[in-house]
Amino acid sequence: MAVKLSVHHVTEYSYATPVEWAHHTACLAPQDTPWQQVHDWQLDIDPVPDGWAALGRPLEAAEIARHLRQDPWGNRHLSFGHARVHERLRVDSRFVADLQPRPGPDPQRGPAWEAVAQGLRYRAGRALQAAEEFALASPHTVPDSALAAYARRAFSPGRTLAAGGLSLMHQIHADLQYLPHSTTVATRASDALAQRSGVCQDFAHVFIAACRALGLAARYVSGYLLTHPPAGQPRLVGADASHAWVELWCPEQGWLALDPTNAVPAGLDHVTLAWGRDYADVAPLRGVLRGGGMASLHVAVTVEPLAG
Numbered sequence: 001m002a003v004k005l006s007v008h009h010v011t012e013y014s015y016a017t018p019v020e021w022a023h024h025t026a027c028l029a030p031q032d033t034p035w036q037q038v039h040d041w042q043l044d045i046d047p048v049p050d051g052w053a054a055l056g057r058p059l060e061a062a063e064i065a066r067h068l069r070q071d072p073w074g075n076r077h078l079s080f081g082h083a084r085v086h087e088r089l090r091v092d093s094r095f096v097a098d099l100q101p102r103p104g105p106d107p108q109r110g111p112a113w114e115a116v117a118q119g120l121r122y123r124a125g126r127a128l129q130a131a132e133e134f135a136l137a138s139p140h141t142v143p144d145s146a147l148a149a150y151a152r153r154a155f156s157p158g159r160t161l162a163a164g165g166l167s168l169m170h171q172i173h174a175d176l177q178y179l180p181h182s183t184t185v186a187t188r189a190s191d192a193l194a195q196r197s198g199v200c201q202d203f204a205h206v207f208i209a210a211c212r213a214l215g216l217a218a219r220y221v222s223g224y225l226l227t228h229p230p231a232g233q234p235r236l237v238g239a240d241a242s243h244a245w246v247e248l249w250c251p252e253q254g255w256l257a258l259d260p261t262n263a264v265p266a267g268l269d270h271v272t273l274a275w276g277r278d279y280a281d282v283a284p285l286r287g288v289l290r291g292g293g294m295a296s297l298h299v300a301v302t303v304e305p306l307a308g
Contacts, residue, residue, distance in 0.1 A: 003268045004306040005097050007224050009242065009299075011285050013089045016293030022082045024287030027222070028093040029068055029076040030273050035102040041095040046088075049080035073219075075274040075282060091285055096306065097271050102257065104265045107163035110252040116161045117215035119251070131249040134217040138277035140205050141189050143213035150193060151210035161216070165248040165256055166265075172206055173263035185279060200261040201279050204244040207260050208278065217249035221257065222282045224271040226303045240301040242284060245270065271303065 009028065030038045043064055045052075052059055059067075068076040082089075110116075120135045122128075137143055154168035179197040189209035192202035204220055211218040225243040228235075245266050247255035257266035274282040 008094045008302045011091045012298045014296045019291045022289035026078045035100045037098045039096045044092040046090045105162040105256045113161040131217040134219045140278035141209035148213035169258040169260045172260040200244045203260040207246045221275045223273040226269040
């Protein structure tokens with residue numbers, strides 16, 4: 001059963017002192033995938049970036065598309081800047097996503113995880129596989145002995161890769177407390193595991209780093225999650241937030257999408273934005289600026305079902 005979801009993501013910075021100069025990169029153009037088709041993506045930026053202001057109007061989607069650059073994993077990034085004084089920045093992204101059901105992980109299919117890890121090891125003269133770079137360390141997911149030991153609790157000897165991945169997803173969900181503001185965007189997987197708390201980004205990083213500690217390939221997925229209110233209560237518009245989950249490479253089943261924050265395989269409630277080695281590759285908005293002082297940040301994401 002297919003679903004149609006409307007996504008609206010607003011990021012707003014209010015600066016304590018005027019910003020004299022700024023340059024930003026946004027990763028907000030959603031991916032088309034075999035299970036997700038994107039329509040009507042719009043991006044509005046206020047103040048209007050330099051170079052756009054001369055037009056005297058916001059850029060159309062097709063015009064913005066010409067400014068996008070593609071990274072090695074197919075994500076599209078937009079760079080923009082301001083060379084005039086401003087005291088706030090608002091980035092408004094919205095689109096519609098048609099989602100189809102995707103196959104869930106089958107814990108009975110496939111070889112033991114050890115065989116998969118062996119196949120991902122580098123050997124001179126062998127052509128590289130696309131998944132191999134996701135078995136390597138990245139800034140947020142540096143493997144260590146503690147992460148390896150933690151992973152082996154889920155990946156017992158001879159267990160299939162899919163069964164181990166599902167077990168690790170549930171293990172992280174049980175062991176880590178979801179605790180907003182307990183970490184920052186710079187927190188590494190080893191630190192989140194040690195303190196046993198974090199947000200969805202940390203749950204994903206712990207999963208990825210634990211898998212990489214065993215030589216397995218896993219990648220970070222940024223996106224959005226449709227949440228549901230308690231029975232009888234109206235849905236709170238803007239109460240959703242950007243979300244993160246993981247994909248674990250399984251040669252027989254492809255990328256297995258798992259959400260350790262909620263202990264479920266990703267499904268029709270998960271809207272994919274981008275994927276990379278960790279959060280740093282797909283941060284929705286990042287930048288450098290002169291001035292600004294202590295900025296206040298407000299992020300609001302609304303994901304709503306549409307008829308038809």
